[in-house]
Amino acid sequence: MRERRSRRKHYLAAMLAIGAVYAGFFVEAVPLVVAVLPFVAALCMRWRMLRGLIVAPYFLAIALMAGWGLIQMGYAPWLVIMGGLVAAGLCSAMVGSFGVTISLLVLAIIPFFPGHPLLATGFFIADSTIWSLALVIAGCGAIEGFRSKRRYSNSFAVAMILAGVLGLAMQSFTSGSQSGRELASSESWEEVATNASIMSTKRGKMMAVITQLQDGETYITGENILASQDHLEIQMLCRVLPSRNATVYLGIQEAGTGRAQVRILRPDSDCRDLPLAYAAQVGIPGITGNPWPFLPAVIHQDDMRPHTQWLSCIEGFSLASWLRVSVARPANVIIIANDYWTEPLPIAGLRRKISADMGRLLGVRVFHADSGHNILRLAEGAVN
Structure with missing residues (x-):
């Protein structure tokens, strides 16, 4: 009975994530931030498999768009499809295994990665600087750190809070004359x-x-x-x-x-x-x-x-x-x-x-x- 309920939750989470990603990416009237909601949900999830599952539609949608373009350019469809599935699977597994915060940092250092979730930050914050993104990452780290029962995770959360304070100070320092x-x-x-x-x-x-x-x-x-x-x-x-x-x-x-x-x-x-x-x-x-x-x-x-x-x-x-x-x-x-x-x-x-x-x-x-x-x-x- 418990296993059946768990499966239903997984199916429901996956369907909601697919709907959010589709609307945020492809429906003109819907803001981009809707597509990022699966990452917000993943912040609150302790179970690794569910974290990876709920963000998978986001990475699959990116793989679909990039893959379609490559096929249009003449690349072999089977090779593009396999590559896209592997890339989406690895990104989803990274979120599931290491959490949202680490994943955001890793994806940020890949210059050609299209559609980083932090690109939707402007929906909430206006007329700011690069340090706002650091604040968002620090906030994610704090949530994930305190959510975990492990001691090192709580230490990580404290470090993220201090990083957020530093980011806030730097944002004030760099918001000079324009x-x-x-x-x-x-x-x-x-x-x-x-x-x-x-x-x-x-x-x-x-x-x-x-x-x-x-x-x-x-x-x-x-x-x-x-x-x-x-x-x-x-x-x-x-x-x-x-x-x-x-x-x-x-x-x-x-x-x-x-x-x-x-x-x-x-x-x-x-x-x-x-x-x-x-x-x-x-x-x-x-x-x-x-x-x-x-x-x-x-x-x-x-x-x-x-x-x-x-x-x-x-x-x-x-x-x-x-x-x-x-x-x-x-x-x-x-x-x-x-x-x-x-x-x-x-x-x-x-x-x-x-x-x-x-x-x-x-x-x-x-x-x-x-x-x-x-x-x-x-x-x-x-x-x-």
Whole structure:
């Protein structure tokens, strides 16, 4: 009888977790934090198997989205499915065996891990710093430490409380003047829809951008509109810019590494040597990057947008990349993305949920340029 009740509890917990993850990830009107509720429940559970079971849908959903994209790119489905199941199983087992706190810390140091649960922190905390995440982790550690009967766990809980106090002190210390950020508050970007029907070819992608150009305006395209070796298409855009007196920040994929870049095309640009505005530090291992981050690119001061940080498609899902943003303390964050390989899954909508929460947490404004859907235009009245 007791075993039957236990099974019912397991089934109920699993079904509730599946519902929460599905709603939080895929239903536009539901906040991202709903998908993280299984981790909150796991904090209060002593039984390891149940902890692992209740967070498994979260990791399986991430594996599903990433795996679908890899299959779309041509990778063997059986290999992708097996890899996704193994990865989700290992992450779930880690939560079950070592608890939520240790798992959050381990996942935080994997730069390419997409969808870290702490990315939903901005739902509760606004206009803060990186130290807020330390407070959340310390709180999780305290709960898990006092929940356990073991002495060392209680000592761990006390250590987490002290870490939380230190984090709170550091947050107060680092929340100084934001006058530099306020100077950039007038800069805003508008989303301009592009004609997706003509973007199946490289020439079509350029035409979709060219048809939107207006005199004297500045634009940002999505990620990897072209590759660095697509000289003819780049020249095609270059020939148009002088007559429009327009500037375009063009998403380009670097040959060889697959690294996402943003190159600047000005009316007087030499298209054989376009200045670099941004280069992604985190990519998808083996596709657009390595398991470890790229070294920061050298960017000339004149080619930097003031008080602005950039993120690529995968970086928008990476906690490590958002931590880098937090350290820089910009006013604006621009995310360039290219989600054709995960359609019809609503990956772009999920990224916007994450960026809305992280933007609220860090007190920054976030703008999106999605390849095949829109480009960004510098709003009228903003400084070019």
